[in-house]
Amino acid sequence: MAKADIHIRGRSYSIACAPGQEVRVKRLAEQLDARLTSISSAVGDIGDDRLLLIAALALLDELDASRQSDVPSAAERRAALLVGAMAAKVEALAARLENGGSV
Known part of the structure; x- marks a missing residue:
């Protein structure tokens, strides 16, 4: 199992991933960090748990809309x-x- 070292909201994490996926995981983490920064600046300090919840819901909403547009x-x-x-x-x-x- 490979590992990718990522940074989210100033914190470092070491994430296990499939071999060869390290760069992809880092790129996704950068996108998530940018999304969290954007949401945080829009809603203020609401705590990491709620911030991650809002980001997850927003991403799932985009995924759902994307799937529906393919139909x-x-x-x-x-x-x-x-x-x-x-x-x-x-x-x-x-x-x-x-x-x-x-x-």
Whole structure:
């Protein structure tokens, strides 16, 4: 098991991680530290526990929104079905024309 030495809000931590993931863990810790600094300046001194709770909820909210935006809307699904149906009709017409038929 590898270790990454990180710094959050002026404190140092040694975090176990998978080998080769040390740089990624440090980069994530830097992002978390920046987020905590931003939240702390916005809400004031509320204690580390509450600050981490707010940061965790904010990050989970962003993750949830990201996952929801990856799901196609009903309109997008209908449009995809229509495009697929139209493509099938064009292919059928092309096949008829290639076989000497008429449109």
